[in-house]
Amino acid sequence: MTGSKVGSIGEYIRDQRQRAKISLRQLADVSGISNPYLSQIERGLRKPSAEILQQIAKGLRISAEALYVQAGILEEREADTDVQAAIRADLILTERQKQVLMDIYESFRKENEAAVAAAGPQAPGADAPGTTVQNET
Incomplete structure (x- = not known):
């Protein structure tokens, strides 16, 4: 160092x-x-x-x-998403609460990545997995 x-x-x-x-x-x-x-x-x-x-x-x-x-004890990781950065920056949450939120967030991301990979390529403008479209009439 x-x-x-x-x-x-x-x-x-x-x-x-x-x-x-x-x-x-x-x-x-x-x-x-x-x-x-x-x-x-x-x-x-x-x-x-x-x-x-x-x-x-x-x-x-x-x-x-x-x-x-x-x-300088750890190497910097790849950049956080906005959500991860917001969780880490929150001064009200405890370290344990932040870690639980990060774990949940990561599990949702992995689940959705797996669903996208299984579904194959989508047409531009197609809805993301797990979203619902409501028609306004």
Whole structure:
């Protein structure tokens, strides 16, 4: 990992904390990490471990995976769909709720992909599997 990544993870955490409108002290309380250590992470003076990043993610109610990617621990995955991005960005949902929604969303996508593949190519303008068309009269 490069030194710039260490600074960028701290900046990213600070940005997420500010977006969540919580103080450094509040994040320290909810994450179980000391206020001075969090401050050092945000200023780029300390490189947090995966475990610390996970605690910070829970405190910020964001995806630990996002922090791992920012810190260079994980490779960035292919881009999310708008739905996936919205679920991950939601500050109200818990990590568990986000994961359940993502699992359901993925199962629906796989089911529909399988149905499309089984049906073969459709004519342009044909309805997607599982949709109903209502005629307006």
